[in-house]
Structures are given as structure tokens and as C-alpha cells.
Amino acid sequence: AEIVVLPGDGIGPEVTAAAVEVLHAVASAYGHRFNFHEHLIGGAAIDTTGEALPQSTLDACRTADAVLLGAVGGPRWSDPKAAVRPEQGLLALRKALALYANLRPVKPHPAALGASPIKPHLLNGVDLVVVRELTGGIYFGRKQRASDSASDLCEYSVGEVERVVRRAGQLARQRRGHLTSVDKANVLETSRLWREVATRVVADEFPDVTLEHQLVDSMAMHLLSRPREYDVIVTENMFGDILTDEASMLAGSMGLLPSASLGDGKAGLYEPIHGSAPDIAGRGIANPVAAILSAAMLLRHSLGLDDEADCVEQAVSQALDAGAFTADIQGGGAAIGTRAATAAVLENLQ
Amino acid sequence: AEIVVLPGDGIGPEVTAAAVEVLHAVASAYGHRFNFHEHLIGGAAIDTTGEALPQSTLDACRTADAVLLGAVGGPRWSDPKAAVRPEQGLLALRKALALYANLRPVKPHPAALGASPIKPHLLNGVDLVVVRELTGGIYFGRKQRASDSASDLCEYSVGEVERVVRRAGQLARQRRGHLTSVDKANVLETSRLWREVATRVVADEFPDVTLEHQLVDSMAMHLLSRPREYDVIVTENMFGDILTDEASMLAGSMGLLPSASLGDGKAGLYEPIHGSAPDIAGRGIANPVAAILSAAMLLRHSLGLDDEADCVEQAVSQALDAGAFTADIQGGGAAIGTRAATAAVLENLQ
Numbered sequence: 001a002e003i004v005v006l007p008g009d010g011i012g013p014e015v016t017a018a019a020v021e022v023l024h025a026v027a028s029a030y031g032h033r034f035n036f037h038e039h040l041i042g043g044a045a046i047d048t049t050g051e052a053l054p055q056s057t058l059d060a061c062r063t064a065d066a067v068l069l070g071a072v073g074g075p076r077w078s079d080p081k082a083a084v085r086p087e088q089g090l091l092a093l094r095k096a097l098a099l100y101a102n103l104r105p106v107k108p109h110p111a112a113l114g115a116s117p118i119k120p121h122l123l124n125g126v127d128l129v130v131v132r133e134l135t136g137g138i139y140f141g142r143k144q145r146a147s148d149s150a151s152d153l154c155e156y157s158v159g160e161v162e163r164v165v166r167r168a169g170q171l172a173r174q175r176r177g178h179l180t181s182v183d184k185a186n187v188l189e190t191s192r193l194w195r196e197v198a199t200r201v202v203a204d205e206f207p208d209v210t211l212e213h214q215l216v217d218s219m220a221m222h223l224l225s226r227p228r229e230y231d232v233i234v235t236e237n238m239f240g241d242i243l244t245d246e247a248s249m250l251a252g253s254m255g256l257l258p259s260a261s262l263g264d265g266k267a268g269l270y271e272p273i274h275g276s277a278p279d280i281a282g283r284g285i286a287n288p289v290a291a292i293l294s295a296a297m298l299l300r301h302s303l304g305l306d307d308e309a310d311c312v313e314q315a316v317s318q319a320l321d322a323g324a325f326t327a328d329i330q331g332g333g334a335a336i337g338t339r340a341a342t343a344a345v346l347e348n349l350q
Numbered sequence: 351a352e353i354v355v356l357p358g359d360g361i362g363p364e365v366t367a368a369a370v371e372v373l374h375a376v377a378s379a380y381g382h383r384f385n386f387h388e389h390l391i392g393g394a395a396i397d398t399t400g401e402a403l404p405q406s407t408l409d410a411c412r413t414a415d416a417v418l419l420g421a422v423g424g425p426r427w428s429d430p431k432a433a434v435r436p437e438q439g440l441l442a443l444r445k446a447l448a449l450y451a452n453l454r455p456v457k458p459h460p461a462a463l464g465a466s467p468i469k470p471h472l473l474n475g476v477d478l479v480v481v482r483e484l485t486g487g488i489y490f491g492r493k494q495r496a497s498d499s500a501s502d503l504c505e506y507s508v509g510e511v512e513r514v515v516r517r518a519g520q521l522a523r524q525r526r527g528h529l530t531s532v533d534k535a536n537v538l539e540t541s542r543l544w545r546e547v548a549t550r551v552v553a554d555e556f557p558d559v560t561l562e563h564q565l566v567d568s569m570a571m572h573l574l575s576r577p578r579e580y581d582v583i584v585t586e587n588m589f590g591d592i593l594t595d596e597a598s599m600l601a602g603s604m605g606l607l608p609s610a611s612l613g614d615g616k617a618g619l620y621e622p623i624h625g626s627a628p629d630i631a632g633r634g635i636a637n638p639v640a641a642i643l644s645a646a647m648l649l650r651h652s653l654g655l656d657d658e659a660d661c662v663e664q665a666v667s668q669a670l671d672a673g674a675f676t677a678d679i680q681g682g683g684a685a686i687g688t689r690a691a692t693a694a695v696l697e698n699l700q
């Protein structure tokens with residue numbers, strides 16, 4: 001399999017290196033051949049080429065079986081007046097590959113509950129996946145800037161809502177059969193469209209799935225007060241961005257959470273939900289787990305290697321059980337670094 | 351003083367009745383004269399007049415010293431295809447009175463920490479106010495609906511951002527001098543405008559206030575992991591809607607949280623941040639505290655009666671200390687109803 005690796009900025013290179021190491025180990029354990037092709041994106045690409053998503057990177061991603069990304073962005077490139085921003089590279093890549101469904105599973109690990117701000121008794125048994133629409137909404141609508149005003153257009157077509165709800169319905173069917181659609185239908189026209197389409201798609205195509213609608217503000221509460229009740233949550237781009245960062249607190253740290261961005265083909269983009277964390281970049285202390293679990297999602301969703309994916313997830317779980325904690329999840333006491341955390345996963349592999 | 355009361359829907363009438371009782375008690379204790387004028391809004395207004403905000407209601411609000419509102423909305427009126435929705439009444443009122451700054455204080459009460467999903471040690475000392483922009487953004491931009499698509503326009507002018515940031519700066523100056531401005535400047539044009547204007551207004555007019563910028567997704571995490579670090583948080587309409595519902599979980603229940611919506615004049619609109627809670631309406635079990643604390647904010651911000659406001663807030667605090675808990679904050683055991691909870695506050699008044 002041909003895997004494009006986009007280390008990006010900040011801690012991106014450190015955590016993708018860890019994930020690639022794990023993929024190498026999987027390849028040799030199971031007798032696969034993975035070829036890795038590293039390309040530039042984000043700030044690193046801007047520095048070298050002036051563009052956040054060079055054509056050569058996009059071309060490589062288009063022909064790859066899967067793409068593994070670290071993170072993009074950082075204060076060096078975040079002058080609001082800058083002509084090119086690292087984030088544009090990531091957004092353009094999602095759009096160009098039509099990766100409309102961003103899966104963000106949240107399953108707090110028992111050993112890491114101490115790191116969560118949420119009371120542990122609420123977290124037992126939490127196992128949810130947010131399916132965030134990733135190529136539409138206010139992220140991609142027309143933006144305008146005048147001297148004394150600015151605007152962003154939030155737009156959704158029926159087709160855009162259908163396909164992401166369908167993907168979420170399929171996932172719900174494979175899981176506990178419960179789907180929660182999140183919108184702001186009491187205020188937004190796009191949300192009213194969203195609600196109508198979600199209702200129709202589930203009624204027509206997923207009669208075995210139960211659908212519940214939640215307003216985004218209520219959801220921001222219920223995610224904390226009764227997280228166990230959710231199975232699959234589907235929502236539009238901006239709400240998904242906010243709710244998944246919030247949901248990461250259930251797991252204790254963003255450093256633990258992977259994501260898969262999928263389109264209609266097999267190829268997908270896999271990345272931690274955390275950012276480039278410029279404050280800790282280069283110090284060897286970043287948590288590699290989110291990137292390693294993203295690699296597991298890559299094995300599962302793009303390469304169809306379910307056993308191998310299970311094996312990586314189990315190794316991570318065992319490493320956490322054994323207390324292999326980086327600083328983000330270690331309360332007091334000594335935390336280990338990125339290399340040691342990666343080694344702990346490798347040790348438990350198979 | 352002339353006070354318009356808009357009970358609205360669901361539990362609205364129950365909780366505004368409690369707040370009015372408390373205001374009556376304040377009036378007689380301090381020798382004030384408050385005249386209450388009840389008017390229709392929301393679903394109740396739709397049922398009677400066909401409109402969510404009848405002209406007579408708006409006229410009354412325009413000439414009042416302050417408006418006390420319960421809540422609007424409910425399943426009866428929430429058919430997505432309905433021509434008029436209760437929420438439109440509230441949105442139209444906010445807009446017509448130019449109440450651009452919505453203050454939502456969050457200060458968890460020690461006695462109610464058990465009700466919060468957040469670990470208690472993170473909550474000690476939390477005392478923040480969200481200043482939510484209330485008359486702009488995606489709530490009020492042009493909405494369009496075609497057969498196969500929909501759109502909502504998010505717009506902000508420099509003046510709209512300036513005035514709300516200024517209000518937040520004034521508040522920060524009276525408090526701990528720390529202001530956090532929340533946006534999504536790495537994606538949205540309106541957020542880049544927001545960030546520029548916030549930076550300039552604080553630099554020019556509030557050199558004594560420290561300003562920090564946060565992306566909305568990060569804020570959704572930090573609000574949970576380090577709530578103590580925030581003093582005043584200012585943000586646009588939609589982000590404020592989501593973040594304040596999330597922040598309500600710090601206090602344990604929305605039933606405890608008041609809000610004040612202010613414009614340039616003294617008149618303001620005061621309402622609990624909770625909704626109409628149709629599931630518990632009419633059962634006499636709603637928590638009246640949010641409405642009572644909204645009345646305290648009314649005394650402070652519209653009537654300039656700071657001592658009286660302090661007195662109400664203290665009475666609420668003492669009632670909670672004494673364990674006067676409605677069902678939303680009572681873990682196990684017997685909860686009291688709306689009347690008993692109101693009586694507990696009245697008992698502690700002065």
C-alpha cells in the first residue's frame with residue numbers, strides 16, 4: 001500500500017514519526033508492504049514553496065491509498081493579514097479529496113479517566129463517534145471582506161447532507177443503532193434543511209436506526225451530563241469542530257483522539273484531532289497516541305486490515321493500562337516522552 | 351419602575367411568577383414601587399395573535415424600564431415548516447431593542463457542585479462572565495431556501511464588534527481585568543475582523559485590561575479543563591450560544607443561570623439561560639433560581655439598585671446553602687418544588 005505522510009507543523013512531525021514506526025512494525029509482523037511518501041503541507045509548505053498545499057502534495061494524495069497527517073498551523077504563520085495560512089492547506093486537501101465525513105470516535109480509556117475534567121462515574125461505558133460534515137457549511141461558503149464589515153456564507157445542499165447522514169446511518173447500524181443529529185433548527189435555515197434531510201434519509205434507508213434531533217446548545221450540555229447515552233452523533237462542519245473538541249475532554253486529552261476523514265472511495269485522510277501545539281513542539285513530549293490510533297483507523301478504513309487495526313488499538317490500550325502516560329494525561333509525577341510512549345505501544349503489539 | 355413581564359412558554363410562566371414574587375418582596379422591603387405589565391411572546395403569543403412578537407408587546411417593552419422574560423418555544427410550535435416560530439419573537443425583540451450584549455455570569459455555587467459533571471476541585475473559585483454578541487452574526491444574516499439547498503449569512507460590521515467588545519472591556523475592568531476573545535480566525539473572515547477589532551479596541555481603550563484570543567474549538571476544551579482562568583469571555587452570537595450552554599454545566603444546572611441583555615440605554619431584557627423545558631412544564635418542579643437571579647441582574651443593570659440586587663443574590667445563596675434544591679440539582683433524595691424553592695429565597699431576603 002502507498003501511504004502519503006504529511007507531517008506538517010509543530011508536533012506534527014514528532015507524532016507522525018511515531019505512527020509510521022507503528023505501521024512499520026505492523027507491516028513486518030503481518031507481512032505487508034507499506035511504502036511511505038513524505039510531502040509538505042501547512043506552514044512547512046509555505047516556508048518552502050509559498051503555498052499551504054503544493055500541487056505535488058495534492059497529486060501524491062490523490063493517487064495514494066491513504067494519507068496520514070500530523071497537524072498544521074502555528075503562531076509564525078498566523079498573522080490575520082497573511083495572504084496564505086497553513087490551515088488553508090488542510091481545508092483545501094479535505095475539499096479536493098471530497099472527504100466529507102470526518103469520524104471522531106471518543107471512548108475514554110479507563111486508565112486515563114484521571115486526566116478528564118469530568119467525574120469518572122459519568123464516563124464509564126462512554127463510547128461515541130461524532131461524524132462531522134467536513135467539506136461544506138460556513139468553512140467553504142463565500143467569504144467577503146470590506147473595510148468596515150466581513151461575512152461568511154454557510155450553505156448546504158440536500159446532497160451534501162444526505163451523503164454524510166448516510167455514512168453516519170451506516171455506522172450507527174454497525175454499532176448500537178442510535179443516531180443523534182445536531183443542528184440549530186430553531187434559528188438557521190441550513191439547520192432546518194439538515195433536519196428535514198436527516199429525518200428523511202433515516203426513515204427511508206435506516207428504519208432500524210433510531211434518530212434523535214438535538215439543538216447544538218443543548219448538545220454542548222448533554223455531551224457532558226449524559227455522554228453514555230450517545231452512540232453516533234452527526235452534525236455540520238462548524239458544530240462538529242466545536243463539539244468534538246469539547247468531547248475530547250471526556251477522554252481526558254486531545255492527545256488520545258484520532259480521526260478519519262472519508263469520502264466515497266477507499267482513500268482517506270487520517271489525523272489526530274489535536275493541533276500543532278507549538279508550545280511543546282520539538283521537546284519530545286507530545287502524546288503520540290492520537291496519531292497512532294489514526295494509523296489504526298487508516299488500516300481499518302482505507303486498507304481493510306481490521307485485525308491489524310484491532311491489534312494496534314489493543315497495544316495502545318495495554319500501554320495505557322501499564323501507565324505509559326505522556327504529560328497531557330499524567331496528573332502528578334513523572335511523565336514519559338513521545339519515544340517512550342511509542343516504545344510502550346510497540347512492545348505490546350501483537 | 352415599570353417592568354414588563356413576558357412569561358412565554360413551558361416553564362416560563364412558573365419561573366417568572368417566582369421572580370416577580372421576589373421583586374415584590376424587594377419593593378416592600380426597600381420601599382420601591384414596581385409596576386408589572388404582563389404581555390405575550392413566543393408560542394403563547396402565536397396561539398392568541400398569530401404572531402410571535404405582537405406589536406403591543408414590543409411597544410410595551412420599548413417604554414418599560416426593564417423586561418423580564420421566562421422562555422419561549424416548545425414542540426407544539428416547532429414544525430420546521432411552520433410559518434411563525436416562537437423563537438422568532440425572542441430574536442425580533444433582542445434586535446428591535448438593540449440589546450447587543452448578553453451577559454451570562456457563571457459562578458458555581460459551592461452547595462451545588464454535586465450537580466456538575468465537572469470534578470469539584472476544578473470548580474473552586476470559578477467566576478466568569480460570558481458576553482455574547484446578541485444582535486448580529488449568523489442569527490440575523492440573510493437566510494435563503496431553495497428546493498435543494500439552504501444558506502445562512504454570517505455578517506459582522508466593525509461597529510457591531512466594537513460596541514460589544516467595549517462593553518466586555520468595561521466589565522473586565524470592574525472585575526479581574528482579564529478578557530478572552532473567542533473566534534475562529536483560522537477559518538472565518540468574520541472572525542478575522544472580530545480579532546482585529548477586539549485587539550484594537552482593547553489596546554486603545556482598555557490598556558489596563560489583558561486580552562487573550564482563543565479559537566472557539568480550544569475554548570470548548572479549556573472551559574472545562576481550566577475554567578478558573580477565565581474572567582470575561584467575549585464572543586459572537588452563535589459561539590456564545592454554544593459556549594454558555596456548555597459553561598452552564600460548570601454551575602451544575604442551567605436552572606441556576608441568569609442573563610442580562612443590554613443595549614446602549616438602561617433598559618434591558620432579563621431571562622434565564624434555560625429554555626421552556628416543555629417536559630416539566632406545569633408540574634411545579636422547575637428551578638426558579640435562574641429567573642430570580644435574572645431579576646437581581648435587572649435590579650442592578652436597569653434600575654441601578656445594587657444593594658437590592660446583592661440582597662437577592664445573597665438570599666439565593668443562603669437558600670442553596672440550606673439545601674433548597676429542586677430536582678435539577680438534587681442528586682438523590684427528595685427535591686423541592688418551584689414554590690418551596692422560591693419560599694426559601696424569600697425567607698432569606700435581607
Ligand SMILES: CC(C)[C@H](C(=O)O)[C@@H](O)C(=O)O
Binds near residue numbers: 536
Ligand atoms: C485547523 C483547523 C482548520 C481545523 C478545523 O477547524 O477543521 C481543526 O480545528 C480541526 O478540527 O481539524
Ligand SMILES: CC(C)[C@H](C(=O)O)[C@@H](O)C(=O)O
Binds near residue numbers: 437
Ligand atoms: C431560543 C433560542 C433562539 C435562543 C438562542 O439561540 O439565542 C436560546 O438558545 C438562548 O440561548 O437564548
